[in-house]
Amino acid sequence: xxxxxxxxxxxxxxxxxxxxxxxxxxxxxxxxxxxxxxxxxxxxxxxxxxxxxxxxxxxxxxxxxxxxxxxxxxxxxxxxxxxxxxxxxxxxxxxxxxxxxxxx
Numbered sequence: 001x002x003x004x005x006x007x008x009x010x011x012x013x014x015x016x017x018x019x020x021x022x023x024x025x026x027x028x029x030x031x032x033x034x035x036x037x038x039x040x041x042x043x044x045x046x047x048x049x050x051x052x053x054x055x056x057x058x059x060x061x062x063x064x065x066x067x068x069x070x071x072x073x074x075x076x077x078x079x080x081x082x083x084x085x086x087x088x089x090x091x092x093x094x095x096x097x098x099x100x101x102x103x104x
Contacts, residue, residue: 005034012043019044 007015019029019040030037088094 007035013047015040016044016047 015029015033015035018024019026026037026040030040
């Protein structure tokens with residue numbers, strides 16, 4: 001029954017949603033799209049598993065990932081700030097590594 005066509009995720013989702021509509025006939029949906037009922041039920045199972053994964057509450061979840069990324073990006077910014085300070089000290093003739101003008 002399959003046509004050898006490669007289905008996009010959007011096409012698969014649309015087909016699954018059609019089959020999940022009230023009073024939908026799975027055999028009619030499959031016939032209309034040229035797929036087997038086995039393919040339909042596999043797509044539906046994967047779609048539902050993806051929905052379940054998307055609804056899971058992970059402590060910190062995306063916020064934790066963003067905090068890690070933020071921390072990772074702060075390190076090179078701090079390093080470049082130190083390099084910039086040293087370059088300014090060198091260009092201005094100030095002693096390197098002393099912020100108090102060398103009075104200590």
